[in-house]
Amino acid sequence: MTTDAATVHRAHPRLIVQKFGGTSVAKDDLREVAVSRVLEARARGFCPVVVVSAMGRIGDPYATDTLLSLLGPAKPSANRDLIAAVGELISAAVFAELLIKWGAKAQALSGGQAGVVVDDRWGDAQIIEVRPDYVLQIVGEGVIPVVAGFQGMTPDGAIATLGRGGSDLSAVALGSSLKAEAVEIFTDVSGVMSGDPRRVAGVHAVERITYEEMTELAAHGAKVMHHKAASWAMQTKTPYSVKGLRTNQGTLVDDAVPIDRDRPVTGIAAIHDLAFVHMILGEIEDREKLGKLELEIFGRLARRGISIDLINVNRAGVFFAVESHNLPVVRTELRDLNMAVRVREGCAKLSIVGAGMRGTPGVMYRVVQALEAQGVEIIHSTDSNITISILVREEDATKAEQGIHDYFHLESERR
Structure with missing residues (x-):
């Protein structure tokens, strides 16, 4: 019973x-x-x-x-x-x-x-x-x-x-x-x-x-x-x-949280020890051929269980970040595709998160301002409705986090 x-x-x-x-x-x-x-x-x-x-x-x-x-x-x-x-x-x-x-x-x-x-x-x-x-x-x-x-x-x-x-x-x-x-x-x-x-x-x-x-x-x-x-x-x-x-x-x-658009950022998270990969597609004009090549890249990595992040695909190529310990597998899997591959090791990803970002203009501009004031280079960035993720040099990660935290006044209680 x-x-x-x-x-x-x-x-x-x-x-x-x-x-x-x-x-x-x-x-x-x-x-x-x-x-x-x-x-x-x-x-x-x-x-x-x-x-x-x-x-x-x-x-x-x-x-x-x-x-x-x-x-x-x-x-x-x-x-x-x-x-x-x-x-x-x-x-x-x-x-x-x-x-x-x-x-x-x-x-x-x-x-x-x-x-x-x-x-x-x-x-x-x-x-x-x-x-x-x-x-x-x-x-x-x-x-x-x-x-x-x-x-x-x-x-x-x-x-x-x-x-x-x-x-x-x-x-x-x-x-x-x-x-x-x-x-x-x-x-x-x-x-x-x-x-x-x-x-x-x-x-x-x-x-x-x-x-x-x-x-x-x-x-x-x-x-x-x-x-x-x-x-x-x-x-x-x-x-x-x-x-x-x-x-x-x-x-x-929970979801019973008042959203303060004057303070759009709630917190910052970081992932360290990443490598940034740029695969140069070259002068491929055939859209179908280009699409198959992009699928081949992602398919090979998926079959090996390699998680990739900060993904961007455009005319300049395929960009993504990967945990550094997985880089040898990435190189092995993709080396026969006859593409130029550029890799930048020693990177960290900072993610700036806040529900107040949604529909609020200028947040990315303020993030760039905060990092510029700290002399931090942005290697790559992606964003969604409530998250901006930026890739920086590992040695710059701490001052970048501190700079963003201070710029958005996260030292005081938001809600």
Whole structure:
């Protein structure tokens, strides 16, 4: 017998999903803080559903990368995913037992037991659906479910993992399927920052941000939230917050955010260690032949699993950026196309994001002004409705970030 969402919501109208990342469950004292956040939520009238990552980072005994190192180099497979999922299972059991020690009823669940159904793209599985019947059942019995993030079960019963940052996705997908009142992502920083505090002075946590802004920042290098999770939340309109574990303060992500066009930029994200590739097409006048050549370039890179960025195609050629470690593969794949290839290594991409850019003239002009004042060369740029991405020299990246942050006055709270 299953418990449908409507029945449980009548009895327990305030479901909350709380996700704790690897650094938040790495040590005894941090796990105790995390448990206190769960019990605080329950004291406020919520019925918590907990999602946990593996404990710690590489080098820690139960971290995912540490466990994977037992296999050595291995292609994605069911075997590799099985061992990759172990860290979250251990973490869930430890966390559930700590909740019990503190007087709560709790039960650890695998992703599959929590109803997360995925395909068999090993190491990068896609969620097909979430069937939270069992989670709802035990919540109705007064039990706090502690779900192993980063994983699900295929229709054939195999464990498959969701890729880097997959626990964020587990939490948002569960929150959406449960129609939770809130989803809280706990991490080691107090929310979404206006820039990277390791490189930019004067950054602050943005109090509120739109789904689209968060998705863009995550996709362009902000580490506080995984881009797949941010995209899922945007598509399902699942509000969530990103909070510091110790401070319990952070950023609310939803669409009820006033847009201030006088302050069009919300934050800056960066991706480093890129190479910029320019493939010169030459004097090809035949449009059909030119189109086939362009398709051949992109097709070869796609088949090798090479992700490219900052793409532009025009009469001058094909332009794109690629992670530097993939450059040898790019050269190998494209060398027989009888085209001149120019490569500029040592680049970084800065992405300036803000919902206030949409329909606001002159933002790119102001970005250029800010970089000109810092003596920073723009190697390449692309833009969308709410994002401007620029490619600069790696050695200029920090002063470029600082210059843009200062120019748009991001040192003060925007909303």
